[in-house]
Amino acid sequence: MKVGVVFGISELADERAFAGRVSEFIEVLSREFDVVGGFVLKVREDFKRTKEEVNFNEVDAIVLYPLTGGTEGVLKEFAVFRRPTVVFGDPYNNSLAAGIEIREYxxxxxxxxxxxxxxxxxxASLLAYEDMKETLDKFLKARIGLIGRVSPWLVNERFEMPYTHISLKKFYEYYDNVGDEEGWEAVRGVVENAEEIVEPEREALVKAGRIYLAIRRILEDYRLEGFTIGCFDLIGKLGATPCLALAMFNAEGIPAACEGELNSLLGMVVIRKFFGKPAFMGNIADFGEDYIILAHCTAPLLWRYRLRSHFESGLGVGVEAKLPTGKGALFKIRGRRAVVGGVEVQDNEHSENRCRTQVVLRIEDAPDFIDGTLGNHHLLAYIDPEELADLLSELGFEVMLY
Structure with a gap:
């Protein structure tokens, strides 16, 4: 097992006073592991030089040892490598105090x-990470992207993982390079398989196809495994929405989330990578003592569906899907926290005053779930809720299971 080792001391400390401790630590660790690094850092410039000498992306785990307090600022920079990390602290020179701060960061x-x-x-901690290597690498090395911006009404959005940002200006460049005939061909099969096409006319369907192809080429060029898009910003410029494109990508195995929400995208990535299934992202539209209604204008095109307009704008191409009955998990991620509930899909509704795909979920003590959840958007997946909760815990989330 290859382990990267880094020490930190404050700018006020004398590095020579810690030379023996550093040497002993590396010697002991080298008896069990392939140790690389061993640098002693004081300031951010030291971190930059360290990056040039050792590629910490290639180690199996990182050990950070704050020899003194005041080292949090430089050692926190190693979060960028997204490698499982053990923070080592001792009872002297505020080492443990700094370690706790770094661990939480x-x-x-x-x-x-x-x-x-x-x-x-x-x-023991390093060996435990080695045992979990396959699981952790699937999660930690995911490449995800945001096209446009996070929708401004997502006031609880908090996301600290790295992602690739693609501006809407860049998206429009890709969109303009897709012709109308290409756009039509991209959605022809979807149109033919629809039970009914209610509002959208050919022009709207062509735009939906062009959006789909523009995003597909972005994913290829930026090597992304999943994406979210600030979809409402497209309405003013294109008179269209990406609802249908998201439905197509999710059916194809590429996680795609609405409204620029990265937390929902991360949840979709987890479901796809570890369970091989898509997730339906929706708004909480209503709830009672033992039910929740989830609704949105997109859903994976794996079931029966009608093509509609986008609910709020009346433009573009939305999806009214009929989700099958069955047991599943309803969950929400925000930051390092997650809530998971066991549900049963009971029925689909068809109110004209809600987003197009509407699903009724039976859940015990629905008001308690609503009271404890972390924001609006939730994901529905046909998986075991306890398995999902266990996985999220392994990945480092603080999970509440209902």
């Missing part, structure tokens, strides 16, 4: 992090 960014204070704990 890493956890907020969903980097698996453990604080230890002796060699046996350190070894």
């Amino acid at each position: 890493l956890r907020d960014r969903l980097v698996p992090s453990t604080l230890v204070k002796d060699y046996d704990e350190l070894k």
Whole structure:
């Protein structure tokens, strides 16, 4: 197991006073692991030089040892490598105090992090990360993107993981390079398989196809595994929405989220990578004692569907899908926290005063779930809720299971 090791001391400390401790630590760790690095850092410029000498992206885990307090600022920079991290602290020179601060910074960014204070704990933590390597790598190395901006009404959105940002200006460049005939061909099969086309005419369907192809080419060029898009911003310029494109991508196995919400995208990525299934992202439209209604203008095109307009604008191409009955999980991620509830899909509704796809979920004590959840958008997936909760816990989330 290859382990990157980095020490931190404050700008006020004398590095020579810690030379023996550094040497002993590396010697002991090298008996069990392939150690790389061993740098002693004081300031951010030291971090920059360290990056040039060792590629920490290639290690299996990182050990950060704050030898003194005042080292949080430089050691936190190692979060960028998204490698499982063990923070080692000792009882002197405010080492443990700094370690606790660093650990929380890493956890907020969903980097698996453990604080230890002796060699046996350190070894056990590193071996535990080695056992989880396949699972953690699937999660930590995911490449996701945001096209446009996070919708401004998502006032609880908090996201600290790295992602690739693609401006709407760049998106429009891709869109303009897609012709009308290409756009039509992209959605022809979807149109032919629809049970009914209610509002959209050919022009709207062509625009939907052009949006789909523009995004597909972005995903290829930027090497993204999933994306979210600030969809409402397209309405003013194009008179169209990406609802149909999102439905198509999710059916194809590419996680695609609405409204620029990265937390929902992350949840979709987890479901796809670990369960091989899509997730339906929706608004909480209503609830009672034992039910919740989830609604949105898109859904994976894996079931029966009608093509509608987008609900709020009356423009573009939305999807009214008929989700099958069955047991599943309803969940919400925000930052390092997650809520998961066991549900049963009971029925689909067809109110003209809600987003187009509307699904009725049976859930025990629905008001308690609503009271404890973390914001509006939720994901529905046909998976076991306890398995999902266990996985999210392994990945470093603080999970509430209902």
